[in-house]
Amino acid sequence: MMKKAFFMIIVVLGVVSLASCTKEYHCTCTYNNNVVYSVDLGVQYQNTAQTACSRYDSTLKGIIWNCTLH
Numbered sequence: 094m095m096k097k098a099f100f101m102i103i104v105v106l107g108v109v110s111l112a113s114c115t116k117e118y119h120c121t122c123t124y125n126n127n128v129v130y131s132v133d134l135g136v137q138y139q140n141t142a143q144t145a146c147s148r149y150d151s152t153l154k155g156i157i158w159n160c161t162l163h
Contacts, residue, residue, distance in 0.1 A: 114138055120146035122160040129158060 115136050122130040130149060134142045142162055149160045 118142035118146070119163045120149060120160055121163060122149050122158040124156055124158050130160075134162075 115138055117136050118134040118139070120132050120134055120142075121128055132149070134145050137145070139162075146160050146162045149158065151158045
């Protein structure tokens with residue numbers, strides 16, 4: 094009985110810890126200290142959101158957008 098209870102506690106803690114790793118992220122791109130693009134990325138893991146946000150970084154005709162995750 095104790096083994097089952099211990100196993101259930103471990104499973105519940107694992108599920109809770111995985112669920113808490115995701116949150117809603119927002120990506121904002123600026124140029125010359127002005128916001129030029131902003132997008133909601135939705136609920137994701139931080140590394141996935143960072144990858145998605147960095148895709149908006151661009152250099153077009155010498156204009157560099159710096160995108161940051163919030």
